[in-house]
Amino acid sequence: MPELPEVEVLRRSLEPRLIGRRIERVEVRSPALREPLDRRTLRRRLEGRAIVGLRRRSKYLLIDVEGDSTLVVHLGMSGRLTVAPSGAPVEAHEHLAIDLAGGERLRLRDPRRFGVAFAAATAGLLERDPHFVRLGREPLSPPLTxxxxxxxxxxxxxxxxxxxxxxxxxxxxxxxxxxxxxxxxxxxxxxxxxxxxxxxxxxxxxxxxxxxxxxxxxxxxxxxxxxxxxxxxxxxxxxxxxxxxxxxxxxxxxxxxxxxxxxxxxxxxxxxxxx
Ligand SMILES: [Zn+2]
Known part of the structure; x- marks a missing residue:
C-alpha cells in the first residue's frame, strides 16, 4: 500500500513531466472506484486547462490546474498513476485516462479499486473538503518538533x-x-x-x-x-x-x-x- 514517502516520490517524479502541460481530454473508462468517478465534473474542471502545480497532503496527490481547479488522487491499496505515450494500449483496470497536449497520457490504474479521484475548486479544498478536514499535521513540512x-x-x-x-x-x-x-x-x-x-x-x-x-x-x-x-x-x-x-x-x-x-x-x- 502506498504510504507518504511513495506519494511524495510520485509527486516529485511527475512534477517536471506535468507542469505546464495542457489537459486535452479526460476519459473515465471505468468509474467504479471507492467513490465513483464523476465524469462530468472531471471534464468540466480539467479539460482545456494547463497544469500549474503538484502538491501532496497526507497520501493525497493534488494536481492544480488553471482557473481554480484541482484533481485529487488517492492511490488506495493498489493504485498506480503513471505517464504513458498517448498511443499506448489501454491496460486492465485503467479507470481514468487524461490526454495531455504533446502526446502523453496520465493514467490511473487500480485493480483493487480502493483509490479515489475527483476534481474540485482549489480554493478552500484543504480547509473544507471532507477528505481533508480531519487530517492531522504533516510530519515533514515543516519538520515536526x-x-x-x-x-x-x-x-x-x-x-x-x-x-x-x-x-x-x-x-x-x-x-x-x-x-x-x-x-x-x-x-x-x-x-x-x-x-x-x-x-x-x-x-x-x-x-x-x-x-x-x-x-x-x-x-x-x-x-x-x-x-x-x-x-x-x-x-x-x-x-x-x-x-x-x-x-x-x-x-x-x-x-x-x-x-x-x-x-x-x-x-x-x-x-x-x-x-
Ligand atoms: Zn537492542
Missing part, C-alpha cells in the same frame, strides 16, 4: 505507537514507519504518551522525520521509474532495523527482537533498547 509532538499527544494516556499512527493527529506514519521511528528513538511502543518527557519527544520527532526522509531519499533514486510506472509499489526498501525481524539480533545491542500485537497490528521492538 518534539514540543509539537507532545502537544498533539496532550491529555492522552494511550500507547505511543497507537498515537503515532493516528492520522487525525499526525498523518503519514504507517505501521512500518512508526515501528522503526520508535526503535530509533529508544522508546517502547506500548509506553503511555503521558509518560514521555520533553527530551524523548524531541528524539521521537527527529526519528519520525528521519525515517520518512530516508524512505523518500532511497525511493527517489528511482524517480523516473515511478512516473513511467515501472517502479515497485509498496514500501521502499528502507533499511529496516526491527520491522519483520522477530527473533533476529538487535542491530544496536545484539539482543533478540520481539513482536507484539497492538490494535491488531504487529509491532517489533528490542526490549533492551526500547523503554
Amino acid at each position: 518534539g514540543s509539537e509532538l507532545a502537544a498533539l499527544a496532550g491529555g492522552g494516556r494511550g500507547p505511543v505507537k497507537t498515537f503515532l499512527m493516528d492520522a487525525g493527529r499526525l498523518v503519514g506514519v504507517g505501521n512500518i514507519y512508526a515501528t522503526e521511528s520508535l526503535f530509533r528513538a529508544g522508546i517502547h511502543p506500548a509506553r503511555s504518551v503521558a509518560r514521555i518527557g520533553a527530551g524523548r519527544w524531541e528524539r521521537l520527532a527527529g526519528a519520525v522525520v528521519g525515517v520518512l526522509e530516508q524512505a523518500i531519499r532511497e525511493g527517489g533514486t528511482t524517480l523516473n521509474d515511478f512516473a513511467d510506472g515501472t517502479g515497485q509499489p509498496g514500501y521502499f526498501q528502507v533499511s529496516l532495523a526491527v520491522y519483520g525481524r522477530d527473533g533476529e539480533p538487535c542491530p544496536r545491542c545484539g539482543g533478540r527482537i520481539r513482536r507484539l500485537l497492538q490494535s491488531g497490528r504487529s509491532t517489533f521492538y528490542c526490549p533492551a533498547c526500547q523503554r
